[in-house]
Amino acid sequence: MAEHHYVLTLSCADKPGIVAAVTTELADFGANIAESDQFWDRATNQFFLRIAMLAPEGVTLESVQKALDPVIARFDMKAKLVDTAKRPKVIIMVSKFDHAMLHLLYQIRVGWLDAEVVAIVSNHPDSARTADHEGIPYHHWPVTKGNKAEQEDKVLKLVKETGADLVVLARYMQVLSDNLSKRLFGKVINIHHSFLPSFKGAKPYHQAHARGVKMIGATGHYVTPDLDEGPIIEQDAERVSHALSADDFVARGRDIESRVLARAVKYHLENRVMIVGNKTIVFTP
Numbered sequence: 001m002a003e004h005h006y007v008l009t010l011s012c013a014d015k016p017g018i019v020a021a022v023t024t025e026l027a028d029f030g031a032n033i034a035e036s037d038q039f040w041d042r043a044t045n046q047f048f049l050r051i052a053m054l055a056p057e058g059v060t061l062e063s064v065q066k067a068l069d070p071v072i073a074r075f076d077m078k079a080k081l082v083d084t085a086k087r088p089k090v091i092i093m094v095s096k097f098d099h100a101m102l103h104l105l106y107q108i109r110v111g112w113l114d115a116e117v118v119a120i121v122s123n124h125p126d127s128a129r130t131a132d133h134e135g136i137p138y139h140h141w142p143v144t145k146g147n148k149a150e151q152e153d154k155v156l157k158l159v160k161e162t163g164a165d166l167v168v169l170a171r172y173m174q175v176l177s178d179n180l181s182k183r184l185f186g187k188v189i190n191i192h193h194s195f196l197p198s199f200k201g202a203k204p205y206h207q208a209h210a211r212g213v214k215m216i217g218a219t220g221h222y223v224t225p226d227l228d229e230g231p232i233i234e235q236d237a238e239r240v241s242h243a244l245s246a247d248d249f250v251a252r253g254r255d256i257e258s259r260v261l262a263r264a265v266k267y268h269l270e271n272r273v274m275i276v277g278n279k280t281i282v283f284t285p
């Protein structure tokens with residue numbers, strides 16, 4: 001029997017009975033809870049819940065939504081219910097360095113990341129061959145001060161036309177305008193090649209090397225108008241020593257960036273991330 005895999009995420013003011021009310025409705029459908037994670041933010045008295053469920057054949061997403069609506073109204077919840085059978089669509093944006101993009105494509109090929117890349121956009125021609133090899137439409141849109149708005153309109157149009165759920169900046173080295181980053185807030189994830197908040201900007205490894213750090217890292221975050229300031233989803237770091245050059249940092253950083261971005265994208269696409277102000281709650285597996 002073909003079960004349905006649905007994921008419910010919700011938040012509301014905390015009070016007794018929230019979980020009981022939700023799970024009672026799910027039990028009435030014979031839905032089996034595969035994963036359940038919750039967080040009570042005592043400082044704000046906000047409650048956050050993620051439930052991944054298996055619903056019997058014939059139990060539609062709409063019927064579960066309809067059954068939950070009274071509970072959502074009773075507790076004044078912000079809630080989202082998704083069917084994981086609907087494969088998310090992703091646009092990858094890249095400049096010259098393609099390591100993080102290639103790792104994403106590999107993780108999709110081996111099934112670790114469930115997504116469909118509907119387009120690759122770049123301000124350089126360098127990744128055209130990769131796109132051709134993968135059978136993915138490639139858009140070479142160079143960006144200058146004079147044509148930035150025009151090129152960004154093309155990105156918005158592409159998101160609309162492809163129905164993309166997510167835009168991934170896989171070392172895309174152009175600052176998105178306030179307009180674009182606001183319009184797509186929560187739908188654009190960037191990999192920054194430092195352990196934020198340290199070393200923001202275009203050349204973080206050289207900044208880190210000049211500072212004499214003993215750890216380097218990478219940060220996956222949602223994009224906001226403020227450069228490298230968006231809500232952080234995932235980070236990782238590795239030890240380095242005085243014996244390494246800035247170029248060694250760049251080389252060591254490629255692996256860190258690639259795994260951090262892939263994890264950040266996976267958590268987002270599996271509805272494990274909830275944005276709260278300028279921070280996130282991430283219900284990792």
Ligand SMILES: Nc1nc2c(c(=O)[nH]1)N[C@@H](CN(C=O)c1ccc(C(=O)N[C@@H](CCC(=O)O)C(=O)O)cc1)CN2
Pocket residue numbers: 169172173174175176177178181190191192193201202223224225226227228229230
């Ligand atoms: N609105 C935002 N746009 C982008 C963000 C972001 O956080 N908010 N992150 C960047 C990625 N990035 C660091 O992770 C980054 C990219 C580019 C630059 C930069 O100074 N670029 C120069 C041009 C550089 C070039 O042409 O090679 C510039 O745009 O003037 C800094 C940080 C992606 N976009």
